Amino acid sequence: MLVKARSLGTQLIVSLGLLVSLFALAQGVSSYRLALIGVNALLDDRLSNVAGRVRDVYEAAIPRDSTGSGNAEDLVVLVWTGHRDTPTRTTDNAVVFDRDTPAGFSDQRANGEAFRVYTLVAYNEVIQIAQRMSVRERAAEKSAVRALLPMLVLIPAVWVTVFLCVRRAFGVLDRLGRRVQAIDSTHLVPLPAEGLPVELEPFVSSINRMIERLDASLQLEHDFIADAAHELRTPLTALKLQADNLRGDIAPGNRERFHALHRGIERTSALVSQLLQLARADAHLAVAAPSDVDVTALVTSVVAELLPIATQRRIDIGAEELMAAHVRATEADLRAVVKNLVGNALRYTPEGGAVDLRVQAGAGTVRVEVRDTGPGIPEDLLPRVFDRFFRVSQSVEGSGLGLAIVRAIVLGYGGTVALRNRTDGQSGLIAEVSLPSA
Ligand SMILES: Nc1ncnc2c1ncn2[C@@H]1O[C@H](COP(=O)(O)OP(=O)(O)OP(=O)(O)O)[C@@H](O)[C@H]1O
Numbered sequence: 320m321l322v323k324a325r326s327l328g329t330q331l332i333v334s335l336g337l338l339v340s341l342f343a344l345a346q347g348v349s350s351y352r353l354a355l356i357g358v359n360a361l362l363d364d365r366l367s368n369v370a371g372r373v374r375d376v377y378e379a380a381i382p383r384d385s386t387g388s389g390n391a392e393d394l395v396v397l398v399w400t401g402h403r404d405t406p407t408r409t410t411d412n413a414v415v416f417d418r419d420t421p422a423g424f425s426d427q428r429a430n431g432e433a434f435r436v437y438t439l440v441a442y443n444e445v446i447q448i449a450q451r452m453s454v455r456e457r458a459a460e461k462s463a464v465r466a467l468l469p470m471l472v473l474i475p476a477v478w479v480t481v482f483l484c485v486r487r488a489f490g491v492l493d494r495l496g497r498r499v500q501a502i503d504s505t506h507l508v509p510l511p512a513e514g515l516p517v518e519l520e521p522f523v524s525s526i527n528r529m530i531e532r533l534d535a536s537l538q539l540e541h542d543f544i545a546d547a548a549h550e551l552r553t554p555l556t557a558l559k560l561q562a563d564n565l566r567g568d569i570a571p572g573n574r575e576r577f578h579a580l581h582r583g584i585e586r587t588s589a590l591v592s593q594l595l596q597l598a599r600a601d602a603h604l605a606v607a608a609p610s611d612v613d614v615t616a617l618v619t620s621v622v623a624e625l626l627p628i629a630t631q632r633r634i635d636i637g638a639e640e641l642m643a644a645h646v647r648a649t650e651a652d653l654r655a656v657v658k659n660l661v662g663n664a665l666r667y668t669p670e671g672g673a674v675d676l677r678v679q680a681g682a683g684t685v686r687v688e689v690r691d692t693g694p695g696i697p698e699d700l701l702p703r704v705f706d707r708f709f710r711v712s713q714s715v716e717g718s719g720l721g722l723a724i725v726r727a728i729v730l731g732y733g734g735t736v737a738l739r740n741r742t743d744g745q746s747g748l749i750a751e752v753s754l755p756s757a
Pocket residue numbers: 593659663664667668691693694695696704705709710711712716717718719720721722723748
């Protein structure tokens with residue numbers, strides 16, 4: 320693997336892009352070299368052609384003595400005849416080679432410059448056609464660079480194409496990923512299998528099989544909770560009824576023991592109800608369809624319901640702020656949440672204390688706050704009070720399930736619940752629930 324990146328798409332883009340660029344580069348280098356060789360061969364061809372023509376036609380036209388045209392691009396022509404040791408004819412006196420340069424092509428120096436020379440030997444004549452190396456190099460370079468131009472366009476085009484292709488291919492994965500992310504116990508729909516690349520089919524079909532199994536096991540769990548509720552409640556209600564019927568027949572000396580029995584039955588009923596409520600909330604099993612619940616109306620009605628307990632314990636219960644707010648939930652769930660929090664505040668606040676409620680709406684959330692003047696909860700135990708059956712002290716009766724139920728319900732609606740001790744100089748606890756507003 321050429322690159323180490325977390326994204327498969329980036330890995331593919333970079334690897335493919337680099338690979339194709341490497342090929343293009345190799346191709347470019349070879350085109351460049353081929354162009355150089357080609358141009359040199361062409362120029363050599365020209366030199367030998369010119370030599371032939373000089374011998375056959377133009378020799379008389381070459382001056383006996385010349386200082387050259389001053390144009391460095393021009394070919395220099397020298398003609399030697401007989402045994403003279405200076406050229407008989409030349410187009411540039413400043414450029415003189417040895418008379419006996421090897422026949423054919425050779426590289427020579429004259430006047431501090433490098434030349435490519437073609438030497439033609441005929442009878443008693445030597446013809447030398449020379450061209451400046453610098454001129455040849457420039458010409459070769461120019462056409463070699465031109466051969467490179469297509470690569471310069473091609474490489475960026477390849478990168479763009481690779482990027483677009485890979486992104487298109489991975490778009491399918493992205494969309495699939497989002498669908499998988501949306502799956503949870505309340506949203507168990509199989510993934511669509513049509514239109515998918517064959518490579519993804521095994522994944523999708525195994526995810527779909529898993530969804531089916533999950534759905535079946537959730538259904539079993541739901542059924543079990545419903546059955547358990549029925550099976551446990553019926554005998555307990557019958558037991559309570561029997562005990563109530565017995566009340567009149569209890570001998571005065573047994574009254575106290577009978578009351579203990581009766582209270583035990585009631586506590587057991589309450590515990591069973593709470594356990595079922597918790598199981599339901601954990602399984603996100605709503606008893607009714609959710610609707611827009613008026614939070615302020617609900618809080619007011621819970622306060623009215625618990626007012627007798629507050630009055631009995633001489634606790635001043637009231638609302639400081641009640642904004643109009645709605646959440647999408649079942650009324651029973653929301654009532655359970657508020658009732659548990661207000662119930663705790665009334666239960667753990669000593670007589671003569673105060674409990675204040677607040678409903679605030681804003682930025683897509685509704686906040687319900689319950690504030691009391693009780694002892695609060697030791698900081699180190701705060702994270703544990705949401706655990707099932709966890710209780711800070713046993714001095715007041717309770718089962719330790721209330722806050723676990725609150726948390727399960729609130730999380731089921733995508734909200735949060737938190738407890739914190741008051742920091743305004745007064746002892747007490749603040750319970751705060753936030754839910755997405757309707
Ligand atoms: N407002 C409060 N002030 C002080 N302590 C509290 C308050 N609310 C809860 N707690 C502590 O947290 C513990 C857990 O509360 P939770 O409501 O889960 O159970 P519980 O009230 O003991 O029993 P129940 O299941 O009947 O509600 C309580 O036992 C209590 O010690």
